[in-house]
Amino acid sequence: MDFTTGGRLVVRITAADVGKRVSVRRLADGAGPAEKFTDTVGVLTSWDAGVLRITRRSGETVRVPEDTLVAGKVVPDAPVRRRGPAADAAELVRAGARAWPPIESEPLGDWLLRASGGFTRRANSVLALGDPGMPLDTALRRVTGWYAERELPAYLQAAPGAEAVEEALAGRGWTREVAVRVRTAALAPLADTDADAAPDADAGAPNGTRRPRDGSGTGGGTGAADGGGTGRVRLSRDIDAAWMSRYQRSAEPSPEALAVLRGGPSVWFATVPGDAGAPPAAIGRCVVDGRWAGFSAVEVDPAARRRGLARAVMAALARRALAEGASAAHLQVEVENRAANALYDRLGFTTRHLYHHWRAPREDAR
Structure with missing residues (x-):
């Protein structure tokens, strides 16, 4: 060298x-x-x-x-990979978890307890990947007690391979509330989907609404399918008030929400400015993590849909991730979000697996 x-x-x-x-x-x-x-x-x-x-x-x-x-x-960028990424479920689960780092966490065997003041289930649930290192009933009591101490509902994110755990949860009165698709795609074709977008990258200092207390909602979607045409996309290392004004997953910018959104190895935020004095027309977020680029918070003003803004946001973020050496894209989107899933179909994303969030019976939290 x-x-x-x-x-x-x-x-x-x-x-x-x-x-x-x-x-x-x-x-x-x-x-x-x-x-x-x-x-x-x-x-x-x-x-x-x-x-x-x-x-x-x-x-x-x-x-x-x-x-x-x-x-x-x-040094020159790493060679661009244009085929879909090869990855096992455990790698994708861990990459997804790193894209939503909790404020507080604690291991429970191979499981991970996560809390962030109630903002997003992904940062306020136990990640059940592997063995908790103790009998299941003992582990679930530890889980419900840990969240009760923080005045949060107890959620469990069941990773692929945890079918026996899910069956046990159903038999113990836990409620399955959300089904989420984990989807992947090659990054380079995604970057090519919008050649007209001209991101104004701000390479400033990197990053290190409040969600309802029950942590409802899972990101990764846009409210409508998008067609052709683009707007100017600005990229930044940090969130401003305008970006948060478009973000629909949090009623107010709580410290927990800001900390989780800013968390991750290399975080970028995209904004398509709206009319003067109005919230942005579109926003997005991307966490670059080794070979992975994790997309989330892609949201478009209802009045600006079908103009290709979601596509432009993701393309600009994908180009930034490629420049940092990433080659594969991943995202999480609720099964019921049909518009977002249709958009991701067109952008070349395929479903790798599904996971569910389970909520403990309310009496278990006392």
Whole structure:
């Protein structure tokens, strides 16, 4: 890996390169007189307070103190994959969970308890992936007690392979409330679906309505199918009041909602401005996580539907994700959201699996 100019190591990156794929060399931890080096390749997701953060394709984030940096350069993007992604259900479940990081979490064996003040079930449910490490009835008592302490209803997200758990929940009075499709697509064709969109990328500092207390609703949909035509899409690293004014999943911008929406390895927000003084015509969110780009919060003003705005938003976000080294797209959409599912059909998304959210009997929460 050539970092040299005239035989000398050179740092050829700056904070202006945030969002680009880079290769850096730094002094290894505890390096002695021999000055041993460590190389890292990935997307430069931030450069703040003397620390670089680089996200590898695996999703791992590497922290590089600026004073250990001895060389660095921008490198070409990884080869674009145009076929649908190969992935097992567990990988998709984990990628989806990282796209909606909870404010508070606690392991229960292989399960994960998650709470975020009631904003979105995905950040306020136990993720039942694997074995809780104890008898099921004991685990469910731990679950209901944990959420009762936080004055939240107890929800369980049943991952694929948890059919025995779901059968047990039904027999214990739990209620299945939501069925969600997990859908995937190759990212490059999605980026090509709207060649006219011209995103105004803001590569500023990266990110690190209140939903009803019962956590109702699951994102990932637009209210109507979209046809041709586009609007100008602006991309930003953070949420502003205008974006939140279009977001229909939260009655007010609570601290929990903002923290969850901003959470994830590399988060981008898309906005199509509306008329002067009006909320945006369309919005969207994308979390870039290694090879994955997770789409959510794609919403369009009812008066601006059938103009291709949802398509334009997703294309702009897809191009940004491709630039950061992602190659595959995923999203979650409720089975009953027919308009959104029809749009995603046309954009090349296929359903990989379904999952359900189950709610504990109310008496169990006391």
